[in-house]
Amino acid sequence: MGMKGKDWRNLCIGVAFITPNILGFLAFSAIPLVISFFMAFTDWNLALHNIFRNEPLKFVGFDNFVRLFGERDFLQYLGNTLFLMIGIPFGVAGSLGAALLLNCDFKAGGSRRVWLIVLLTVIMVVAVSILTLFGMGASAMSILIASVFGLVLVAGGIGGQSVYRTLFYFPCFTAGVATFILWKKLYSPENGPINHAIQPVLDVITPWASSLTPGHAALAAQVVLALTLVVTLWGFYRKLRDWRDGEVGTLSLFIGLVLLTLPLLLVWSWSPWRWSHWVFTAVAVLGWLTTFGVLIKGRSYEAVLDRGMADAVILDGLLMVIGFAFIGGANVLADLPAMAGTETGLMAPKWLADYYWAKPALLIMGFWAAIGSNNMLLYLAGLSGIPQELYEAADIDGATPFQRFWNITWPQLANVTFFILVMSIIGGLQGGFEMARTMTDNGGPAGATTTLSYYIYSEGFDTGRLGYASAVSWTLFAMVFVVTMFNWKFGNRYTQE
Amino acid sequence: MKKLFIGILVVLVAAAFYTYWTEPSNESRVPVVYWKSDSNPQRYEQIEMFHRWLVRKGYVTPDGEPMMKLELDAGGNQSSLIQAVSGVGGDAIDAYVSSFQPLGVCLDITDMGKELNFGEKDTYRAIWPMLTSEGRQYAYPCNLGVNTWWGNLDTFRKYGMEAPPKDWNIEEFEKYGVEFVRRANEGKERQDVYFIPSIATTPSIPQMMARGEGVDMYNETLTRATINNPAYIRAFETVLRWTNDLHLAPSAAEVASMSSEGGYGGVNMSQFIAGKFGLVFYGRYCLIRFRESTTKINFFSTLPAMGDYKNVMVIARAAIMYRGSKHPELIKHFFEFLADKEYNDSIIEGADGLPPNPKFAENNPALYRPAAYPNEGDVHQNEFEWARDYGVIPPISPYFRGSSFDTWIKYALDKYFNNRVANAAEALQEAEDRYNESIDTTVAANPLLQEAYQRDVELQRRIDEYKAAGKKIPASWIKNPFYLKYYHDKGMLEETE
Numbered sequence: 006m007g008m009k010g011k012d013w014r015n016l017c018i019g020v021a022f023i024t025p026n027i028l029g030f031l032a033f034s035a036i037p038l039v040i041s042f043f044m045a046f047t048d049w050n051l052a053l054h055n056i057f058r059n060e061p062l063k064f065v066g067f068d069n070f071v072r073l074f075g076e077r078d079f080l081q082y083l084g085n086t087l088f089l090m091i092g093i094p095f096g097v098a099g100s101l102g103a104a105l106l107l108n109c110d111f112k113a114g115g116s117r118r119v120w121l122i123v124l125l126t127v128i129m130v131v132a133v134s135i136l137t138l139f140g141m142g143a144s145a146m147s148i149l150i151a152s153v154f155g156l157v158l159v160a161g162g163i164g165g166q167s168v169y170r171t172l173f174y175f176p177c178f179t180a181g182v183a184t185f186i187l188w189k190k191l192y193s194p195e196n197g198p199i200n201h202a203i204q205p206v207l208d209v210i211t212p213w214a215s216s217l218t219p220g221h222a223a224l225a226a227q228v229v230l231a232l233t234l235v236v237t238l239w240g241f242y243r244k245l246r247d248w249r250d251g252e253v254g255t256l257s258l259f260i261g262l263v264l265l266t267l268p269l270l271l272v273w274s275w276s277p278w279r280w281s282h283w284v285f286t287a288v289a290v291l292g293w294l295t296t297f298g299v300l301i302k303g304r305s306y307e308a309v310l311d312r313g314m315a316d317a318v319i320l321d322g323l324l325m326v327i328g329f330a331f332i333g334g335a336n337v338l339a340d341l342p343a344m345a346g347t348e349t350g351l352m353a354p355k356w357l358a359d360y361y362w363a364k365p366a367l368l369i370m371g372f373w374a375a376i377g378s379n380n381m382l383l384y385l386a387g388l389s390g391i392p393q394e395l396y397e398a399a400d401i402d403g404a405t406p407f408q409r410f411w412n413i414t415w416p417q418l419a420n421v422t423f424f425i426l427v428m429s430i431i432g433g434l435q436g437g438f439e440m441a442r443t444m445t446d447n448g449g450p451a452g453a454t455t456t457l458s459y460y461i462y463s464e465g466f467d468t469g470r471l472g473y474a475s476a477v478s479w480t481l482f483a484m485v486f487v488v489t490m491f492n493w494k495f496g497n498r499y500t501q502e
Numbered sequence: 503m504k505k506l507f508i509g510i511l512v513v514l515v516a517a518a519f520y521t522y523w524t525e526p527s528n529e530s531r532v533p534v535v536y537w538k539s540d541s542n543p544q545r546y547e548q549i550e551m552f553h554r555w556l557v558r559k560g561y562v563t564p565d566g567e568p569m570m571k572l573e574l575d576a577g578g579n580q581s582s583l584i585q586a587v588s589g590v591g592g593d594a595i596d597a598y599v600s601s602f603q604p605l606g607v608c609l610d611i612t613d614m615g616k617e618l619n620f621g622e623k624d625t626y627r628a629i630w631p632m633l634t635s636e637g638r639q640y641a642y643p644c645n646l647g648v649n650t651w652w653g654n655l656d657t658f659r660k661y662g663m664e665a666p667p668k669d670w671n672i673e674e675f676e677k678y679g680v681e682f683v684r685r686a687n688e689g690k691e692r693q694d695v696y697f698i699p700s701i702a703t704t705p706s707i708p709q710m711m712a713r714g715e716g717v718d719m720y721n722e723t724l725t726r727a728t729i730n731n732p733a734y735i736r737a738f739e740t741v742l743r744w745t746n747d748l749h750l751a752p753s754a755a756e757v758a759s760m761s762s763e764g765g766y767g768g769v770n771m772s773q774f775i776a777g778k779f780g781l782v783f784y785g786r787y788c789l790i791r792f793r794e795s796t797t798k799i800n801f802f803s804t805l806p807a808m809g810d811y812k813n814v815m816v817i818a819r820a821a822i823m824y825r826g827s828k829h830p831e832l833i834k835h836f837f838e839f840l841a842d843k844e845y846n847d848s849i850i851e852g853a854d855g856l857p858p859n860p861k862f863a864e865n866n867p868a869l870y871r872p873a874a875y876p877n878e879g880d881v882h883q884n885e886f887e888w889a890r891d892y893g894v895i896p897p898i899s900p901y902f903r904g905s906s907f908d909t910w911i912k913y914a915l916d917k918y919f920n921n922r923v924a925n926a927a928e929a930l931q932e933a934e935d936r937y938n939e940s941i942d943t944t945v946a947a948n949p950l951l952q953e954a955y956q957r958d959v960e961l962q963r964r965i966d967e968y969k970a971a972g973k974k975i976p977a978s979w980i981k982n983p984f985y986l987k988y989y990h991d992k993g994m995l996e997e998t999e
Contacts, residue, residue: 018504022507048947050947050948051583051587051605052604052605052606052903052944052947052948052950052951053947053948053949053950055587055588055605055606055607056587056588056589056826057587057589057605057606057607057825057826058605058606060949060950189758192758193758193759194755194756194758194759195755195756195758195759196759197759355754355755355758356758357758358753358754358755358757358758358920359755359920359921360916360917360920360921360923361921361923446703447905449916450754450916450917450919450920451913451916451917451920451923452913463905466580466583466584467903467904467905468903468904468905468940468944469605469903470943470947
């Protein structure tokens with residue numbers, strides 16, 4: 006049946022109302038997007054192609070894309086971007102922890118819980134006073150922060166969940182630049198509260214560390230390095246066991262094992278001990294040979310190819326990051342006597358002013374921001390959707406709190422976790438621009454904190470190579486697209502597992 | 503609901519019309535021309551002065567009103583550039599010719615300059631290369647400046663020292679600095695007074711030192727960066743020694759820990775006023791801020807310490823005439839105004855750098871010894887004479903495109919200063935490679951540059967042959983303003999071919 010006159014009129018009115026929005030979308034999003042896609046395959050250069058320069062535009066095919074993988078800036082800034090994303094698993098864990106805490110009913114425990122919080126506050130105040138007496142609180146900022154913590158505890162004790170939920174969400178609705186400036190002050194090498202807290206601890210450690218012989222330090226460092234092997238081997242064992250039991254599919258097995266293998270290979274450039282290069286490589290080869298052996302032997306229970314994909318991304322990804330942390334820790338430990346033996350002893354990091362510490366500094370800040378973010382809200386929403394019957398059944402079976410978490414909460418939140426992880430990866434790939442502008446003097450020191458998003462801006466508007474900058478943008482888009490497809494393909498399925 | 507939406511639509515349309523009709527160009531009876539500059543309060547006074555000047559010069563309508571209305575369009579360099587290539591730049595734009603001319607957005611003003619007295623003879627010889635490209639004039643300075651060391655006599659006297667000599671070598675500078683730092687920090691637990699501010703972000707200081715030894719960042723034809731050489735290495739090592747060994751300057755971490763940061767002039771100005779720095783690296787423009795202060799500082803200035811060949815870096819804020827201007831016949835009078843007495847006197851009076859036309863500065867008591875500011879000593883005369891006698895523009899190559907001409911030298915300095923990630927030679931080699939890679943990329947991407955580049959490369963080959971043979975080099979072969987002046991002063995130049 007055709008539309009009547011009134012229907013047509015309503016349609017026209019409706020279209021008229023959404024027209025401004027559509028026009029805006031076309032003018033500022035859709036059309037520029039199409040043009041930028043076109044530009045990525047051309048030699049569009051502001052010096053040749055602008056309103057006054059009409060040189061013929063050359064179609065260069067995939068030249069821009071090929072060139073970017075040979076440009077050291079692109080590779081360095083891609084590396085920086087990926088490095089800053091190492092904090093994502095910790096951010097996800099932190100926001101889950103925050104959501105679990107905020108999901109507790111603070112009033113349920115009655116006055117006992119309130120008194121506990123008041124007691125904690127008193128302990129904190131006493132601890133701060135003692136530290137101040139012993140010189141740690143040289144800056145008023147340290148005392149102020151500790152006092153604010155105390156106040157928060159008291160307010161939480163009285164106001165309950167809603168106070169904490171509001172406070173934890175603060176990082177999300179505070180303007181980015183304000184937060185960055187605040188963190189810049191926190192990271193101030195000599196006057197910042199972070200170093201005021203760290204330096205006294207280092208002063209205590211210094212005599213002990215300087216008394217260590219280089220031999221002992223190297224031995225301890227290599228023990229820490231060996232822990233990477235333990236973690237990786239356990240990861241391989243867990244993965245193969247789950248594959249055999251039909252808990253994970255073959256594709257997820259491979260992805261998980263690739264992630265677990267990365268730290269073993271990176272010791273070649275990150276570890277100064279030659280034995281580790283060969284031993285770690287041998288373990289990697291052995292691990293993969295075993296894997297192929299197990300695959301050939303077959304398994305007891307079949308599973309679809311991509312079952313357990315989130316397990317591969319989340320847990321194996323976490324093990325990979327832990328592996329990296331052990332390698333980094335081993336390096337620090339090996340250098341400890343030399344660092345402690347200097348005239349100044351062990352010094353707190355110079356954070357943003359230091360080539361090696363600038364990236365970790367941003368990573369820590371990102372971790373803080375991730376805890377009290379929309380991720381936490383998503384987890385809170387997810388927690389409220391878990392059927393209480395499952396917990397009741399677990400209680401009847403005598404489950405411990407950890408068992409309740411591991412067997413009920415964690416699997417039930419799997420879809421939320423997967424979504425958060427994917428969105429965090431997308432955010433991580435696109436991030437870093439504001440931080441580079443505000444905190445680190447345009448991505449310094451010496452490009453240590455320049456990310457891809459800043460590189461695109463710089464290539465487009467500083468050098469005028471718009472074609473090339475578009476190619477970088479679309480490469481970034483491709484990365485984001487792959488991650489999104491991954492979510493689309495596996496996100497829902499993981500919920501069912 | 504429909505009525506509400508329609509009401510909102512009507513209000514928005516009315517607001518759009520109101521905004522359009524109240525635009526200066528629609529309100530004014532005379533053509534409105536736009537000057538894209540910074541938002542310095544002095545710009546508004548200069549615009550008012552321009553309107554009065556138009557009347558005085560007889561550039562008026564039959565009603566006796568100024569024949570045009572000049573409006574300030576404040577914005578940064580990046581936005582100016584994007585607007586210019588898009589056809590909506592201001593009629594006059596404060597810009598670098600080296601950045602804007604390759605885009606084809608500047609009007610050739612050579613003939614106008616000769617006719618209306620804002621040509622080569624009406625400005626400083628040193629700044630001329632910055633206003634031209636391929637021998638044609640594209641800009642005229644709004645003001646210019648030279649950064650040298652400025653000190654507070656009272657701070658020095660407080661520590662029982664007199665002002666250092668106006669001209670000193672590196673050894674004398676270090677000796678003086680060490681003594682100043684020793685006296686200023688005597689009995690203190692931690693050093694809080696420095697001789698100079700951080701130089702890790704001021705590449706012009708090592709660049710001037712290298713020039714002092716007769717070496718510039720680019721070769722004679724500006725076709726190749728030549729930074730990895732003994733003069734630059736020595737300069738880098740010297741400035742690092744000033745920071746790490748002699749503690750004449752604070753490190754990046756110490757700067758990050760200084761309590762003041764924001765505001766006009768940044769940390770250096772506030773620390774200088776507070777007596778924490780003996781010297782600061784400033785030009786005359788800094789007096790705009792210092793004159794606002796209630797503290798009267800007794801200034802003196804000295805040349806940067808360097809080798810035998812005295813040089814300073816002179817830089818201009820210059821205006822280009824926009825090629826897309828609708829009123830080139832009108833805006834040319836603005837350039838005429840910039841070279842005329844009223845404007846130059848206002849620059850002298852307001853301490854907004856040096857006046858663009860030296861004939862209004864030479865032996866002018868209002869500049870040399872302003873009666874209202876006896877505390878400023880001879881800093882004005884020094885700056886004018888040093889700009890005139892020792893001034894050379896910074897190293898700028900027409901074949902390099904980047905966010906700034908000192909991007910990679912800054913990067914090298916950053917890398918060298920930061921935990922000694924690289925030694926001086928390595929850092930400089932990387933910077934040299936990056937400059938040269940950028941030159942190659944720019945030339946390859948722009949056929950308009952290729953012919954000129956090949957010609958200059960060929961010239962360079964011949965220059966190298968002449969140098970090797972110890973022959974005088976024809977002046978017309980040399981494109982690098984530093985070498986042109988240096989070879990001239992050293993008698994190595996063949997003035998006519």
